[in-house]
Amino acid sequence: MRRFATLMVESQGTMARITLNRPQRRNAFDSVMVAELGQAFETLEQEPTLRGIVLAAAGSVFCAGADIRWMQAESPVSEAHARNDAQQLTCMLRAVDHCICPVIARVQGPAFGGGLGLLAACDIVVASEDATFALSETTLGLIPAVIAPLLLRKAGVSFLRRYGLTGERFDAATARRFLLVHDIVPPHALDDRIAELSDAIMRLAPRAVRDSKVLFRRMPALTDHDCWSLGVDVNASARSGPEAAEGLSAFINKRLPSWAQTSGRQTEEASTSEHGSLRNT
Numbered sequence: 001m002r003r004f005a006t007l008m009v010e011s012q013g014t015m016a017r018i019t020l021n022r023p024q025r026r027n028a029f030d031s032v033m034v035a036e037l038g039q040a041f042e043t044l045e046q047e048p049t050l051r052g053i054v055l056a057a058a059g060s061v062f063c064a065g066a067d068i069r070w071m072q073a074e075s076p077v078s079e080a081h082a083r084n085d086a087q088q089l090t091c092m093l094r095a096v097d098h099c100i101c102p103v104i105a106r107v108q109g110p111a112f113g114g115g116l117g118l119l120a121a122c123d124i125v126v127a128s129e130d131a132t133f134a135l136s137e138t139t140l141g142l143i144p145a146v147i148a149p150l151l152l153r154k155a156g157v158s159f160l161r162r163y164g165l166t167g168e169r170f171d172a173a174t175a176r177r178f179l180l181v182h183d184i185v186p187p188h189a190l191d192d193r194i195a196e197l198s199d200a201i202m203r204l205a206p207r208a209v210r211d212s213k214v215l216f217r218r219m220p221a222l223t224d225h226d227c228w229s230l231g232v233d234v235n236a237s238a239r240s241g242p243e244a245a246e247g248l249s250a251f252i253n254k255r256l257p258s259w260a261q262t263s264g265r266q267t268e269e270a271s272t273s274e275h276g277s278l279r280n281t
Helices: 031-044 079-097 114-120 148-154 157-163 172-177 187-202 206-221 224-239 242-252 268-279
Strands: 007-012 015-020 052-057 103-107 124-128 132-134 169-171 183-185
Touching: 007 031, 015 031, 015 187, 031 079, 052 187, 079 114, 103 114, 103 187, 114 148, 124 172, 124 187, 132 172, 148 157, 169 172, 172 183, 183 187, 206 224, 206 242, 224 242
Parallel strands: 015 052, 052 103, 103 124, 124 183
Antiparallel strands: 007 015, 132 169
16 A cells, blocks of 8 residues: 555555544645545555445544635636536545545544535445534535535435534534434544444455345436346345355355454354344344
């Protein structure tokens, strides 16, 4: 893994951690961070054993959006320059959104503007109960246009018309109500909850998780007929594959499947208990 100027990237076996590392600038995006974040995701997902990525941030702020110094690189900025920056930001967000494995965001503080869009590109978002959020672009004469597709898909048009047209800050409970945050925990419990979710992913069939993520991303854009057709194709492919053979065999023989990696939080007894609950469904 190459060194980055604005990120810390750690590969921990089958889990990786990317940390935004511009705390002196409130982890705000500049051209370097945008490029490096896209590169980090594209590089990590080439690792065949990778099962998940945790996206975190150094300091007390998750991400303040675009760095004002970057936005004012020219005054006034040319439309060509602005278009190039917007395209680079779009490429970065799509690299996160299209990452082949689950991405868990760890939000310990404010996430504003593009930082909120970054969260919308992640699969799972865990926030500290004192985290705050805002679509702050219009307070600067800007428009949250690049991040709008992600926010529209995840939070809906009602959210955009409520908070995108006021720029107001809102709390973690409101973010969860609009599906931008999944779990809210006390600040001291953030890492424990991230570890629990990482452990849960480590117990799952890697190919099945990757293919599930692709399926879930593709289906909303399809017609009803194509959704059903794709579901049949993907089901048949998975069921006839080696992971299903191993998973079903492990279930029947009351053992852990070969891909399951356990930690101190996970014991074979816990896994057997879960198998038992599945039999009753």
